[in-house]
Amino acid sequence: MTADDPVHAFVPGPRATMAPTGHGPLDGLSFAVKDLFDVQGHPTTYGNPDWARTHPVAAATAPAVLALLEAGARLVGKTKTVELAFGLTGENIHHGTPVNPKAPDRFPGGSSCGSAAAVAAGLVDLALGSDTGGSVRIPASYCGVFGIRPSWGAVSLTGARALGPAFDTCGWFARSARVLRLAGDALLPPEVHSPESLGPVLKAQSVWINAEPATAAALLPAFEALEQVVGLGVAVRVEGFPGILDRTYEAFRCIQAQEAWATLGSWIEATKPSFGPGVGERFAAAKAMSPDKAAEGRHFRARFCQRIRAVLAGGGVFAYPTSPMPAPLLSASLAEQDAVRARSMGVTAIAGLVGLCEVSIPAGQVGGAPVGLSLVAGPGRDRALLALAERVSQAMGLEAA
Helix, strand or coil: CECCECCCCECCCCCCCECCCCCCCCCCCEEEEECCECCCCCCCCCCCHHHHHCCCCCCCCCHHHHHHHHCCCEEEEEECCCHHHCCCCCCCCCCCCCCCCCCCCECCCCCCHHHHHHHHCCCCCEEEEEECCCCCHHHHHHHCCEEEECCCCCCCCCCECCCCCCCCEEEEEECCHHHHHHHHHHHCCCCCCCHHHCCCEEEEHHHHHHCCHHHHHHHHHHHHHHHHHHCCCEEECCCCCCCHHHHHHHHHHHHHHHHHHHHHHHHHHHHCCCCCCCHHHHHHHHHCCCHHHHHHHHHHHHHHHHHHHHHHCCCCEEEEECCCCCCCECCCCHHHHHHHHHHHHHHHHHHHHHCCEEEEEEEEEECCEEEEEEEEECCCCHHHHHHHHHHHHHHHCCCCC
16 A cells, blocks of 8 residues: 555556546546556556456557546546456455455455545545446445446447456446536436436335345435435336346346356466456356356346336336445455355346446445445436436435535
């Protein structure tokens, strides 16, 4: 750790910095980028020394990074990621695990761990991450900041390393809903939906039941604030499938595993990289994934997408705990971490499978550790959802913090 990086958020070595190239909504703000986005002249390590060793420095800067520079923001560095973005705790034995600024005895969440920690510690105003299976939403919840997974395909991932292309998205973090929205002004395409087009609030019962009682209780005041902003919430079981979270997790797990191995398997086989705890095991499982199970997952996904998109087509907004519990303790065993991963990804897979936009609001605490409330809307309603999150944040008194 150093004086300018007390939470160990940035990748080791010289900082990748760039001055703004234009003026816009982000004038005067600073940002960092997860180390799977290219910055010209700098290595993209993807969280693994063997990846850095076998790939050249970037010849060009990723368009998402350029968009923030053009909007007036200043790049101050690249942030740590879980190796090859394949993990939800934030652990990296090669570069060091970032400290969770809001709960130092707990994991920061991954794989966008460094970006979340840098924002939570006040080192930058906003930070880019990526979200495949929860890698922005989970660290946002764990570190007590705002985070967005945009609609799939809404923001360019050109110049960013892939994990599961059918799920990968470019997301970002901020300490306020206003800055989160301003970054969206720079990154998101125009849309026809107004903020007032969102509603009613849908309280998906199975997700609330999945959460630990203390987490659900801590988030109820935020849900009530959302009801006041949008209108009376509706408690519904809209998912349409029995055992929904087990099924969303299984479908996502199988499809993502097949994609991860198709994307990275050739490099892994050729390089035989050194992996930290759990990462190699996840890739081994991906290699062994049954094609029939992946096909079953895709079949479920098609039916699930049809059902959920129909429910949200009129502007409905799901509201539920981003994660079922606070971040695991640093002392948690690998088995305990895997149990949290499975329970969490059944929830994060909802937006992942359907391509929805989701914003996590730092809405509560359990035992002094943050937990987030997610607002989830139909594809293409990203700007409207960011505006709604800002209104809810104002109603909760978070924007003055």
